[in-house]
Amino acid sequence: MEKYEEYLHMLVDEIHSTIFATVDSSGNPVTCAIDMMLADENGLYFLTAKGKSFYDRLISHPAISLTGLKGKDTMSSKSITIYGNVREIGSSLLSEIFTKNQYMAEIYPDEESRAALTVFQIYEGEGEFFDLSVKPIFREKFSFGNAMIKETGYFITDGCDGCGLCCSVCPQKCIDTSHIPFKIEQEHCLHCGRCADICDQQAIERR
Numbered sequence: 001m002e003k004y005e006e007y008l009h010m011l012v013d014e015i016h017s018t019i020f021a022t023v024d025s026s027g028n029p030v031t032c033a034i035d036m037m038l039a040d041e042n043g044l045y046f047l048t049a050k051g052k053s054f055y056d057r058l059i060s061h062p063a064i065s066l067t068g069l070k071g072k073d074t075m076s077s078k079s080i081t082i083y084g085n086v087r088e089i090g091s092s093l094l095s096e097i098f099t100k101n102q103y104m105a106e107i108y109p110d111e112e113s114r115a116a117l118t119v120f121q122i123y124e125g126e127g128e129f130f131d132l133s134v135k136p137i138f139r140e141k142f143s144f145g146n147a148m149i150k151e152t153g154y155f156i157t158d159g160c161d162g163c164g165l166c167c168s169v170c171p172q173k174c175i176d177t178s179h180i181p182f183k184i185e186q187e188h189c190l191h192c193g194r195c196a197d198i199c200d201q202q203a204i205e206r207r
């Protein structure tokens with residue numbers, strides 16, 4: 001299984017309820033709670049009812065963002081965030097969703113009520129797993145569909161003279177000093193920017 005699939009399955013099986021952002025007709029962000037019902041190599045699936053404002057927002061502006069969180073408090077929590085695009089696929093996966101997520105039968109008890117429902121696929125997206133339960137923190141980007149990972153954060157360039165000022169201010173102690181230029185361990189970096197602020201060679205660039 002590819003890395004991105006592991007994260008999509010974690011969203012469905014371990015986190016399940018996410019906070020989901022859409023954009024309304026005035027361009028303002030709107031969040032709501034949405035359950036992630038299924039995942040496969042082609043993306044993530046959730047459902048909604050066609051009568052909801054949430055449905056209208058998805059149709060008129062199919063770019064979305066979501067965050068799912070698991071843990072009992074901040075320092076024991078992991079999150080997965082996705083920015084992606086959705087498309088409506090209708091009722092084809094409804095019975096599979098109701099079989100896997102049996103609580104749905106308490107909300108929509110009979111076939112008649114289920115006629116209101118429609119399934120959406122998040123068919124492409126970029127995401128990030130962020131884990132505060134380990135030290136140093138761990139983060140990892142992933143993407144699926146045609147989306148590409150955009151490299152963001154702080155990067156040490158050839159201007160580094162190995163003075164070590166950056167290491168003295170790094171809260172996660174995640175700068176590898178074994179070679180010059182030093183290297184930021186991206187998977188442990190908070191993106192706080194202290195290293196770039198203090199570097200007197202201006203050798204740390206922000207992407």
Ligand SMILES: Cc1cc2nc3c(=O)[nH]c(=O)nc-3n(C[C@H](O)[C@H](O)[C@H](O)COP(=O)(O)O)c2cc1C
Nearest residue numbers: 017032033034035036046047048049052053054055
């Ligand atoms: C834990 C939880 C999970 C939810 N999951 C869904 C869901 O999967 N699909 C859905 O349409 N609504 C779901 N809801 C309800 C929506 O969050 C709610 O209908 C939404 O805020 C309404 O938005 P709207 O009035 O803008 O359409 C869920 C609510 C909770 C509390």
